[in-house]
Amino acid sequence: MSIYLMIGLLFVLMALGVPVAAALALASLTFVVFEGMPPMIVLANMVNGINSFPLIAVPFFILAGNLMNSAGITTRIFAFARAAVGWMHGGLGHVNVGASVIFAGMSGAAVADAGGLGNIEIKAMRDAGYDPDFAVGITAASSTIGPIIPPSLPLVIYGVVAQTSIGQLFVAGLIPGLIMAGSLMIMVAWYSRRRNYPRDQHFSPKHFGTTFIQALLPLMTPVIIVGGIMSGAFTPTEAAIAAVAYALVLGLLVYQTLTWRRIVRISLETVETTAAILLIVAASAIFAWLLTANRVAETISTSLLSVTDNKVALLLLITLVVLxxxxxxxxxxxxxxxxxxxxxxxxxxxxxxxxxxxxxVLNLMIGLLTPPVGLVLYVLSKVSEVPFERCVTATAPFLIPLIAVLMLLTFVPALSMWLPQQIYR
Structure with missing residues (x-):
């Protein structure tokens, strides 16, 4: 059986609606059986694929995000962002982006951002008279900031697979994440002028101070995570554990919005989410191993380099493939x-x-906003009760600033590399 038939089988299974982990494992197992290899090789490589210490960070970052959501902390973040940037034209659009930047430092997942803040943001924008399409579009686009600004689950997985420093990856995502936020706020400003969206509220130093104090402790979460990693106080894995401990302190002792019964429920949800993620990683590991063992990676590499030796052309080609x-x-x-x-x-x-x-990672985040997979679109369709097809149309204009940032980051490496080089040199 050709290795390319295995790849074809994978896409057929996915098109039939088979879960991605099962599709990867079945395609790999089919190839192994047809090639006369022992089937146990599939299980062995799947186990080996998740046998990595840094992956311990995954369930802890998920748990920290779930605890923050359930403790009502997202409401405080939204209120602070509203006081900080709500005075601008199209204020709630800017609030949407600002809240996502803050929440990004807690959850590390685009879907968590869309599910956690999305409901609050879209409801507030609808109540203020914003078009539902605009509300869904900016909420979807701003959720992609989550996996770029640390902590980031996709960057943890990439660091494990590429055997690259997760700490450096986290630090490298800070400036790109802020550039993404800036580009989306420019888009919001353009929309607001065109559609005459109102300011949400006048700027009040007193109200800003009040909401800042109320949100101060949650705002310290990214400071603890990023500051701890940058200072060398703890590793990214230890930072994940510290984030969970801090979330528990806020929810149980400070705000008293968490109960032990709710913590048990959140923990079970985290186990379920983690199991799904690690199944995908494990199934992907055997699939990737078969590609490498059959020299597909080498063939593709040679093919790409044979097309052109121009760096710009190759970068554009790689970007197109990933998109x-x-x-x-x-x-x-x-x-x-x-x-x-x-x-x-x-x-x-x-x-x-x-x-x-x-x-x-930024490339693949854009993929979350495009059909047919588009997980963020499915989440927001459910949250906003807007049909999926309409969510796709509403989000399309916001792909423009995201792709522009992707091109900027691709061809100006200093935007990603300056901070890691200053800290880890």
């Missing part, structure tokens, strides 16, 4: 499969693995 894959494949599976294939090409044309990681 297409991101439209059809779940983010974590795409990272696990694409990294061994494309990273050697990127390194060969002079890209730092950390820089490539930021480009790859």
């Amino acid at each position: 297409i894959v991101g439209c059809f494949m779940e983010t974590l599976a795409a990272i696990t499969i694409l990294t061994p294939v494309l990273l050697p090409v990127a390194v060969q044309i002079g890209l730092d693995p950390v820089h490539f990681g930021i480009i790859l």
